[in-house]
Amino acid sequence: MIETRKLSKNFGELVAVDNLDLNIEAGDIFGFIGPNGAGKTTTMRVLVTLLEPTSGAAFVDGLDVTKKGREVRRRVGYMPDFMGVYDDLKVFEYLEFFAAAFGIEYRKRKSIVDGVLELTDLESKRNTAVDSLSRGMQQRLGLARVLIHDPKVLILDEPASGLDPRARIEIRELLRELKKMGKTIMISSHILSELEEICDRVGIIEHGRLVFGGTLDEIRPHLGIHSKVRVQVLGDEQKAVELLAALPQVEQVEVVGDALSVTFREGETTDGVIARTLVNGGLDLVSLQPEQLKLDDAFLKLTKGIVH
Amino acid sequence: MQRQAVLNSLWHSSFVRLTGPMFDKELRVASRQRRHYLLRFGYVALLTLFIAYVWLTVARIGSKGPAVVRVSRMPEAGKYIVTCVVWFQFIGGSFLTAVMLSGSISSEVRQRTLDALLVTPISGVQIVLGKLLSKMLQPILLLAVSLPLLTVVRVFGGVPWAYVASGLCITLSTMVFVGCLSVLLSVTNRQAHHVATTVIFWCLVLWGGVPLLLTVLSAAGYLNAAAIQTVLMTTNPFAVLLAQTSTMLAASTAGAAMSWRFHCLILLAAAAVVSIVAVWRVRRATLVSILARAGGGHASRSKARRETAGRRARTHARPWAPIRRVKGAPIVWKELCRPLFPTRLRAVVTVGVSVVAVAVMSAALVFARGPVGFAFFVLAQILQLLFIVRLAASAASAITREKEARTWPILLMTPLDNREIVRGKVVGVFRWNLCLLIPLCVLYLLGYVLSPPTAGDLIRLAVSVGSLVFGLAGSIVFLLGLGMYLSVRLKTTAAAVAATLGIYIAPKFFCCGGLSPLLFWSVRHAGPPGTQGPLGMLLIPLLLAVGIATVYGGLGWLFVRAATGRLRRNVFG
Numbered sequence: 001m002i003e004t005r006k007l008s009k010n011f012g013e014l015v016a017v018d019n020l021d022l023n024i025e026a027g028d029i030f031g032f033i034g035p036n037g038a039g040k041t042t043t044m045r046v047l048v049t050l051l052e053p054t055s056g057a058a059f060v061d062g063l064d065v066t067k068k069g070r071e072v073r074r075r076v077g078y079m080p081d082f083m084g085v086y087d088d089l090k091v092f093e094y095l096e097f098f099a100a101a102f103g104i105e106y107r108k109r110k111s112i113v114d115g116v117l118e119l120t121d122l123e124s125k126r127n128t129a130v131d132s133l134s135r136g137m138q139q140r141l142g143l144a145r146v147l148i149h150d151p152k153v154l155i156l157d158e159p160a161s162g163l164d165p166r167a168r169i170e171i172r173e174l175l176r177e178l179k180k181m182g183k184t185i186m187i188s189s190h191i192l193s194e195l196e197e198i199c200d201r202v203g204i205i206e207h208g209r210l211v212f213g214g215t216l217d218e219i220r221p222h223l224g225i226h227s228k229v230r231v232q233v234l235g236d237e238q239k240a241v242e243l244l245a246a247l248p249q250v251e252q253v254e255v256v257g258d259a260l261s262v263t264f265r266e267g268e269t270t271d272g273v274i275a276r277t278l279v280n281g282g283l284d285l286v287s288l289q290p291e292q293l294k295l296d297d298a299f300l301k302l303t304k305g306i307v308h
Numbered sequence: 309m310q311r312q313a314v315l316n317s318l319w320h321s322s323f324v325r326l327t328g329p330m331f332d333k334e335l336r337v338a339s340r341q342r343r344h345y346l347l348r349f350g351y352v353a354l355l356t357l358f359i360a361y362v363w364l365t366v367a368r369i370g371s372k373g374p375a376v377v378r379v380s381r382m383p384e385a386g387k388y389i390v391t392c393v394v395w396f397q398f399i400g401g402s403f404l405t406a407v408m409l410s411g412s413i414s415s416e417v418r419q420r421t422l423d424a425l426l427v428t429p430i431s432g433v434q435i436v437l438g439k440l441l442s443k444m445l446q447p448i449l450l451l452a453v454s455l456p457l458l459t460v461v462r463v464f465g466g467v468p469w470a471y472v473a474s475g476l477c478i479t480l481s482t483m484v485f486v487g488c489l490s491v492l493l494s495v496t497n498r499q500a501h502h503v504a505t506t507v508i509f510w511c512l513v514l515w516g517g518v519p520l521l522l523t524v525l526s527a528a529g530y531l532n533a534a535a536i537q538t539v540l541m542t543t544n545p546f547a548v549l550l551a552q553t554s555t556m557l558a559a560s561t562a563g564a565a566m567s568w569r570f571h572c573l574i575l576l577a578a579a580a581v582v583s584i585v586a587v588w589r590v591r592r593a594t595l596v597s598i599l600a601r602a603g604g605g606h607a608s609r610s611k612a613r614r615e616t617a618g619r620r621a622r623t624h625a626r627p628w629a630p631i632r633r634v635k636g637a638p639i640v641w642k643e644l645c646r647p648l649f650p651t652r653l654r655a656v657v658t659v660g661v662s663v664v665a666v667a668v669m670s671a672a673l674v675f676a677r678g679p680v681g682f683a684f685f686v687l688a689q690i691l692q693l694l695f696i697v698r699l700a701a702s703a704a705s706a707i708t709r710e711k712e713a714r715t716w717p718i719l720l721m722t723p724l725d726n727r728e729i730v731r732g733k734v735v736g737v738f739r740w741n742l743c744l745l746i747p748l749c750v751l752y753l754l755g756y757v758l759s760p761p762t763a764g765d766l767i768r769l770a771v772s773v774g775s776l777v778f779g780l781a782g783s784i785v786f787l788l789g790l791g792m793y794l795s796v797r798l799k800t801t802a803a804a805v806a807a808t809l810g811i812y813i814a815p816k817f818f819c820c821g822g823l824s825p826l827l828f829w830s831v832r833h834a835g836p837p838g839t840q841g842p843l844g845m846l847l848i849p850l851l852l853a854v855g856i857a858t859v860y861g862g863l864g865w866l867f868v869r870a871a872t873g874r875l876r877r878n879v880f881g
Contacts, residue, residue, distance in 0.1 A: 045717075045880070048721055049720075049721075050717050050720060050721065050876075050879050050880070051879070051880075070723050070725060071723075073721055073722065073723045074723050076721075078717075078718075078721050080714075080717055080718065082714055083714070083718070084710075084713040084714030084715035084716075084718065085713065085715065086642070086713065086715055087498070087499075087713070088645050088646055088647060089642075089645060090631055092631050093631060093632055093634070093645070096633065096634045097634055097638050097641070097642055098718075098722065099634070100634040100638035100641070101638045101639075101719070101722035101723075101724055102722055102723060103723060106633075106634075106635070109634070126631075127631065145718070
């Protein structure tokens with residue numbers, strides 16, 4: 001649904017996006033992650049036809065963004081990182097204005113706007129001036145605007161920034177709802193834990209280059225990270241270390257606080273053998289918990305955090 | 309030596325204390341902006357070209373006669389140049405100051421940096437004075453760069469230093485007053501172009517409308533003419549500069565030698581009062597803005613403040629207004645959605661006072677059997693100036709407003725193509741300004757209808773009306789096109805409005821008001837019938853107006869095309 005081929009965008013000497021290759025399948029939620037100044041927003045702006053690429057190509061729904069700009073804009077809903085609002089309009093008027101700009105017929109507009117207001121839970125704000133809405137409400141309004149022409153693709157630049165936890169959860173639920181409706185969503189965010197929960201795939205970008213693209217499960221082997229489990233035993237901790245270190249699947253055993261951190265050799269992920277070994281060794285097993293690789297950890301390992 | 313150093317240090321520390329870090333910050337920012345350098349270069353280039361043109365014209369005319377005749381013409385050229393430059397600086401400087409300071413506080417409110425400033429130890433005085441002085445430095449520098457050229461002209465002779473000095477002082481004090489007014493209005497108004505047009509409106513009312521009304525009333529015998537003259541000579545910079553110019557041209561040293569100094573003091577005192585009001589309002593306005601954003605609740609300290617904030621928020625929300633459905637072209641609809649006045653009260657007061665003033669003036673003239681038609685014509689001139697400024701400001705802000713509000717990328721993300729957007733903006737701006745264009749046409753019509761008819765007048769009337777219509781139409785198309793183009797090219801409303809007005813006014817001014825409707829009035833009333841020469845002579849102004857209007861209209865159309873072509877370039881620049 002979204003594809004870039006060797007996409008580059010320079011601003012004078014500065015290379016904001018450097019030979020970027022992306023491929024996002026239809027119906028996916030794609031998390032676009034990177035440090036500040038990595039080139040996320042620039043990539044998004046190129047995809048939504050607001051910037052011309054310096055070289056390379058970008059396609060949305062098979063349409064070249066540089067040649068079929070108008071058609072691309074009909075298919076894409078873009079929510080920028082900072083959404084400006086018109087001073088003199090009310091919520092309904094604001095949405096109807098964009099509905100008209102997208103060429104929706106007059107007689108259909110009211111029902112469409114009402115439907116979008118209901119979906120984004122903004123019905124009570126129908127008659128409120130746009131500039132008097134709170135930040136969270138304005139973000140919702142931004143989403144409502146993006147949905148007004150029922151686009152196939154949603155490109156959302158930091159939609160949850162500056163929102164309180166409740167508003168963030170609501171936006172996350174809304175995105176899940178939109179995925180069920182078959183929308184392809186490209187979303188950038190600094191709140192990685194949230195992306196982790198809703199994204200099918202992630203792309204990590206630094207210095208305009210994609211340093212990783214794939215599912216979260218694919219990150220572990222990509223980074224060469226071995227599986228780990230956290231074990232708590234009752235009784236002789238030293239004996240447990242010796243028992244586990246003797247296992248051929250185990251590479252390393254460390255004591256971390258009141259627990260043991262067991263690292264498997266590459267390709268070994270089974271932890272049944274741990275429990276069996278400890279119980280057979282006469283030790284009481286209190287807990288055994290696989291250590292999850294967090295998106296934050298992957299992000300830190302993959303990026304150096306140096307901004308342009 | 310040491311005493312001097314101590315005095316310098318004291319002065320510097322008191323100045324810094326007065327303006328705070330705001331002055332330094334603004335200067336630093338201004339020094340990085342290319343447009344200021346371009347403005348200064350453009351201004352000096354314009355003045356140089358103008359002086360060279362006049363000098364060459366005089367030299368060429370004189371070359372046919374002996375050298376002594378040629379030399380004798382130089383003082384005349386000097387007078388002409390200095391008069392033009394002084395008046396241009398006076399009018400242009402006032403416009404420029406109104407526009408350049410129009411976003412001084414409102415830009416901070418819009419970018420939400422004023423909140424941060426007000427929680428620092430920086431006082432309201434420092435904010436207002438820092439902004440005022442730093443922003444005024446640019447127009448003052450323009451005045452300063454013209455001084456060497458005026459000195460060169462002084463070599464021509466015929467121009468007393470007193471005139472140059474008085475012209476500069478009157479211009480400077482007017483600019484300070486206009487600047488203070490602009491800062492005051494920018495405290496409460498978020499739109500820079502609203503501030504600029506409101507300041508110019510009040511200046512036109514104060515220095516154009518009120519004197520006209522007073523003059524009419526005194527001519528009708530209702531007011532003492534001497535008293536009116538005194539009031540005008542102390543409060544009205546136009547009247548004072550006009551008196552100075554007349555004195556200089558008549559080569560007379562008699563007359564109001566002292567009055568201009570007193571007038572400057574009065575104007576500076578008024579500016580100080582306006583500044584004090586701005587200082588008083590700046591914190592309050594910020595609080596109101598914060599509370600309005602917070603929905604009128606969170607940070608309020610008193611019920612009164614909460615209510616003010618709520619009222620302010622409601623002003624923007626206009627809950628009394630029903631939801632307006634989008635009909636027709638969405639961009640045109642959006643442009644027409646902008647309220648003509650910020651509040652209903654202001655609309656009623658402005659329209660009411662204007663109508664009453666015109667009615668009083670008309671009644672006085674009718675009873676005194678005065679020149680009602682001419683009075684309407686002068687009134688139409690004042691309104692035309694306001695219309696031009698408003699049209700230029702709204703055209704130049706049509707897109708910069710979107711850039712400043714960061715709605716521009718959102719609008720460009722719609723499938724509307726460049727032509728639809730620009731056409732919508734042009735039509736919307738034109739229709740939004742019809743509220744001034746229609747009364748303007750009515751005033752001109754009344755001016756023509758109410759002037760006493762003379763035999764054989766019809767042709768002159770037709771020529772005059774035709775010239776006026778073509779001139780106005782050309783100006784409208786030019787301003788719409790130029791404003792739209794500069795709005796696409798420039799980032800801020802203040803810069804776009806200043807450039808549009810500057811480019812429009814400068815050539816007109818230095819061509820001696822070639823398109824001024826007063827010229828057409830003089831065509832209409834040029835001597836008794838039968839003495840005006842052949843018909844061809846009468847048609848010259850009409851052909852000239854049509855020619856110039858065609859050029860202006862063509863340029864406007866080209867600018868619209870250029871704006872369409874550049875619409876999506878440098879969207880985030």
